[in-house]
Amino acid sequence: MADVARLAGVSHQTVSRVLHDNPNVRGETRERVLAAIRQLNYRPNSMARALVTGRSKTIGVVSSDTTFYGPASTLFGIERAAYDAGYAVSVSSLRSVSSRNVVLDAIQQLLDQGVDGVAVIAPLRSGVDALRHVSPDVPVVALEAGQNATVPVATVDQRAGAAAATRHLLSLGHKTVWHLAGPADWQEAEERILGWKTALEAAGAPVPPVLRGDWTARSGYELGEALLDNDNLTAVFVGNDQMALGLLRRLREAGREVPRDISLVGFDDIPEAAYFTPPLTTVRQDFSELGRRCLKLLLSKVEGEEHPGRVVVAPELVVRESTGAARC
Amino acid sequence: MADVARLAGVSHQTVSRVLHDNPNVRGETRERVLAAIRQLNYRPNSMARALVTGRSKTIGVVSSDTTFYGPASTLFGIERAAYDAGYAVSVSSLRSVSSRNVVLDAIQQLLDQGVDGVAVIAPLRSGVDALRHVSPDVPVVALEAGQNATVPVATVDQRAGAAAATRHLLSLGHKTVWHLAGPADWQEAEERILGWKTALEAAGAPVPPVLRGDWTARSGYELGEALLDNDNLTAVFVGNDQMALGLLRRLREAGREVPRDISLVGFDDIPEAAYFTPPLTTVRQDFSELGRRCLKLLLSKVEGEEHPGRVVVAPELVVRESTGAARC
DNA sequence: TTCCAAATTGTGAACGTTAACATTGGTTCT
DNA sequence: AGAACCAATGTTAACGTTCACAATTTGGAA
Numbered sequence: 001m002a003d004v005a006r007l008a009g010v011s012h013q014t015v016s017r018v019l020h021d022n023p024n025v026r027g028e029t030r031e032r033v034l035a036a037i038r039q040l041n042y043r044p045n046s047m048a049r050a051l052v053t054g055r056s057k058t059i060g061v062v063s064s065d066t067t068f069y070g071p072a073s074t075l076f077g078i079e080r081a082a083y084d085a086g087y088a089v090s091v092s093s094l095r096s097v098s099s100r101n102v103v104l105d106a107i108q109q110l111l112d113q114g115v116d117g118v119a120v121i122a123p124l125r126s127g128v129d130a131l132r133h134v135s136p137d138v139p140v141v142a143l144e145a146g147q148n149a150t151v152p153v154a155t156v157d158q159r160a161g162a163a164a165a166t167r168h169l170l171s172l173g174h175k176t177v178w179h180l181a182g183p184a185d186w187q188e189a190e191e192r193i194l195g196w197k198t199a200l201e202a203a204g205a206p207v208p209p210v211l212r213g214d215w216t217a218r219s220g221y222e223l224g225e226a227l228l229d230n231d232n233l234t235a236v237f238v239g240n241d242q243m244a245l246g247l248l249r250r251l252r253e254a255g256r257e258v259p260r261d262i263s264l265v266g267f268d269d270i271p272e273a274a275y276f277t278p279p280l281t282t283v284r285q286d287f288s289e290l291g292r293r294c295l296k297l298l299l300s301k302v303e304g305e306e307h308p309g310r311v312v313v314a315p316e317l318v319v320r321e322s323t324g325a326a327r328c
Numbered sequence: 329m330a331d332v333a334r335l336a337g338v339s340h341q342t343v344s345r346v347l348h349d350n351p352n353v354r355g356e357t358r359e360r361v362l363a364a365i366r367q368l369n370y371r372p373n374s375m376a377r378a379l380v381t382g383r384s385k386t387i388g389v390v391s392s393d394t395t396f397y398g399p400a401s402t403l404f405g406i407e408r409a410a411y412d413a414g415y416a417v418s419v420s421s422l423r424s425v426s427s428r429n430v431v432l433d434a435i436q437q438l439l440d441q442g443v444d445g446v447a448v449i450a451p452l453r454s455g456v457d458a459l460r461h462v463s464p465d466v467p468v469v470a471l472e473a474g475q476n477a478t479v480p481v482a483t484v485d486q487r488a489g490a491a492a493a494t495r496h497l498l499s500l501g502h503k504t505v506w507h508l509a510g511p512a513d514w515q516e517a518e519e520r521i522l523g524w525k526t527a528l529e530a531a532g533a534p535v536p537p538v539l540r541g542d543w544t545a546r547s548g549y550e551l552g553e554a555l556l557d558n559d560n561l562t563a564v565f566v567g568n569d570q571m572a573l574g575l576l577r578r579l580r581e582a583g584r585e586v587p588r589d590i591s592l593v594g595f596d597d598i599p600e601a602a603y604f605t606p607p608l609t610t611v612r613q614d615f616s617e618l619g620r621r622c623l624k625l626l627l628s629k630v631e632g633e634e635h636p637g638r639v640v641v642a643p644e645l646v647v648r649e650s651t652g653a654a655r656c
Numbered sequence: 657t658t659c660c661a662a663a664t665t666g667t668g669a670a671c672g673t674t675a676a677c678a679t680t681g682g683t684t685c686t
Numbered sequence: 687a688g689a690a691c692c693a694a695t696g697t698t699a700a701c702g703t704t705c706a707c708a709a710t711t712t713g714g715a716a
Contacts, residue, residue: 048671076421091417113416377703
């Protein structure tokens, strides 16, 4: 910067002013500085800037498992939103969310690293619990966390999605809908159970016991066993598309045809869902929108502005061919 | 830091020395400083440190499409390796790799942001081409780039994987193997074609024309059409698992059974592959290993050390139920 | 004791930027 | 004409580290 100033015959401060589009610079001077910048191929040093301003224009994202479709898409959504807002993104993925300290440590590490704020993709209960221990003045927002979080939350309305899926099946004439849920410590799994149960009760339908999977296709396959024992089974709302895939496979092996014998609804709308056999009816989450809203929330918290404690994105039921009318 | 020094009754430099485990500090002094650090809950400012050392202990990753399984896993692999090496990771995902400037701009932006080095997940030809224009002294390594790159490359041996898949099918008695490839501008797609073709030629089998998909299940489904026209078709090596899924669906619709009528091999081993109908034989890539090797390569380039221009990770054929002996 | 080397600690100046205030010169107003 | 302002620019001091030395203390050997 000193070099640029010297070449342009001005002080470093004037260079700084040109860089910041400060209006109090004569047009001719500005041109001279700009020319010097180009000639020397000068790039501002963001570290020095961050050091003096206390702002790094970087946000941190701590994510549990970036190989799952949901977290990965969420991360991607945040990244795009951040880029558009002129922010860089630093990620920290946890190998396990076992102890609550893991989450807190990751946040602290990101903060030490100089990020302006942190978004925590905390689909697990334990992760949400950890957030209870961050002091309210550190700029942290959570994604996919439940109601009772102490930090601002951006989330897709899981309950509404589950309810829509359940109502869809009921409206096709099914007497009731079984539910193959995700692991108990996943917040989303609980929300989906709640939405499913509420919809069932509202329709006066019996509420079957909840089956627990672990989101993998394998668990969907294995839980198919328990489901098959039951012979008045005609409709299943599955907690995510992968498990639905596993279940689909198990049902086929058992000679049950979808949707003729059994109707299935998944959750997530992974890109492959439209190519399952049969194409899967599922609930789509808009991760781009979620990322945008999350970032907006985070930045307003960084700026210390007024902000809502919770933003909610609506999911969308995508009807394909895995659901059909109940057999009489 | 000044506060810590004051509280411990030493100079700031001594605090710095304690922080760096410098041996020339008396044990008792070290304890006093450590106590002060704890008491004040002091955290070193990484910006200030980076400013003076010129090292930020951060690497950048530019990635094309983090929603595809390959790039996402690669990113995750790098992140883990970086974490273990004490490095933070800053990501920059491109919405499109259309123009070559997009890649260069992303690299420059990361560099401006202060990263020590950049790993480019550049599966597209255009991305690789862009790398030709980065000067050899900027610490950049590419992943999944081809042979003719001018920067160091870490990659999975696509050719070996494709050859293994093809040989597996030939060994089951199939007269030849068709190939459903990825888009022409994807480096990996070309490498897989090359491996497939080489294996075919080595076995003296005829080489059918290459079919081009775009990695999505949809394209696999649609290209099934062209494949079905051909009636001496018994084996297909598909460029990735998603397309295999789509093809699987198309074959089922056409009444062709897998593996009885047609054998299929995919590529990637996505978590769902084991739960396709039937479970998919595929080629697994070890992304953790790739991430580790890539990081090692990048860091040695950052340090200006001696390093190999190219590291290669071996893939692994995973045999499941989508492949069987050719019908006589 | 006396002195030298090693071990320990301290000092001042960087790193590259922005913030706050000071200075200059030219207008405008009275 | 003089004061008072405004626009344009410059000056100095931070920000929180590390680096290169300088200064002090310590422990033995002479």
